[in-house]
Amino acid sequence: MKEKAFVLATDLDGTLVGDNTALHTLLSYYEESSLDIAIIYITGRHLASSLSLITEENLPQPDILITDVGTAIYTSLSLTEEALWTEKMQSDWYPQKIIRIAENFPLLKRQVLPTDNRISYTVLQNEEVVREFKQALCEENIPHKLIFSSNRDVDILPPNSGKGEALLYVLQNYFHKEVQVLVAGDSGNDVEMLSLGYPSVIVGNAQQELIDMTSHPLLYRASKHFAGGIHEAWLHFFNKNSTSANVACNKETARL
The missing domain is CATH 3.90.1070.10 (Hypothetical Protein Ta0175; Chain: A, domain 2)
Structure with a gap:
């Protein structure tokens, strides 16, 4: 995955999933684009429930699956459990x-x-x-x-877990440092990952705790709901008028 240029790191229920038309439009956009995109699903569901939803909604197989609110990480298409992360969680x-x-x-x-x-x-x-x-x-x-x-x-x-900690771990260990990331969420357990300083989107149908969330320079509040909000934010951050250099520069500024 080190060679991937872009990452979509998204919650499932209420974020990527919830509007079939918007989901189809977003996935079609990715399929038709020439962008080299890795997909990370970050969900509160456990493994079996996550896989069931992926099948039911006909979602693309993820490059990485983070389950149980960031307490378990599965990598590669075979979804192998990340042993070092599991060991950390048990401490x-x-x-x-x-x-x-x-x-x-x-x-x-x-x-x-x-x-x-x-x-x-x-x-x-x-x-x-x-x-x-x-x-x-x-x-x-x-x-x-x-x-x-x-x-x-x-x-x-566990004290060192959560969606934000898990996402940061996989970005640091499985992707090169220049990779362009969009993080997407809709509820309170997404706050940490939306606060990492990467380009992030709160979808239009978000729960109140995200509406009240403190903003940062790379936090985008979409007007569209579910996958439509992700699509809206992707175009905002990564369309042909936005250079990777500008996004990377803004990301570093947000962390200062």
Whole structure:
């Protein structure tokens, strides 16, 4: 993948997926272009669920698949698990302790997942419960990262994980430093990856937490929804009137 000139790093549900017409238009644009594009899917879904969605929506096979809110990385067309990342995720990770503490908060409904890469709950519009739960984890000195998104989803992750950390890891290890990147998302668990300083897009149908997100020079707020917003941002950053040199220069400026 070192030879790829461009990367689309996108969330799936609510971002790439959600409008079949817009998705078809975006994929047709990529197929007809001469751009050498790598695709990274970054999702809150677990592996089996991600693969099911890729099949159902007839999505292109990704070059890299990042699942479980950035706690697992799969590389190559055979989707081999990235062993060094998995080892990093298992360090300072105590899922059973997290589950035990969560039992004191009956409004948190645990999601059934095939692995304990992350521990996830749903809660109905109750931020106070989420704050109390996080405080309890901190009082017990349990290393973690808690992400509350869509006013409903509570994900507790290993401390050095998340979509942003995972994306940065694969960009640094699998692509050359001049590669041009577009990051796309729609909800709170996308904030970290949208804040890395790369050209990024918040699609038009985004959740409120992204509408309220602090802007940066390379953050584009699309008017179109789902894949249409990605297409809109791609043309904004990478059309024939925008040179790679300008984008690279702006990217460095955004990081200063």
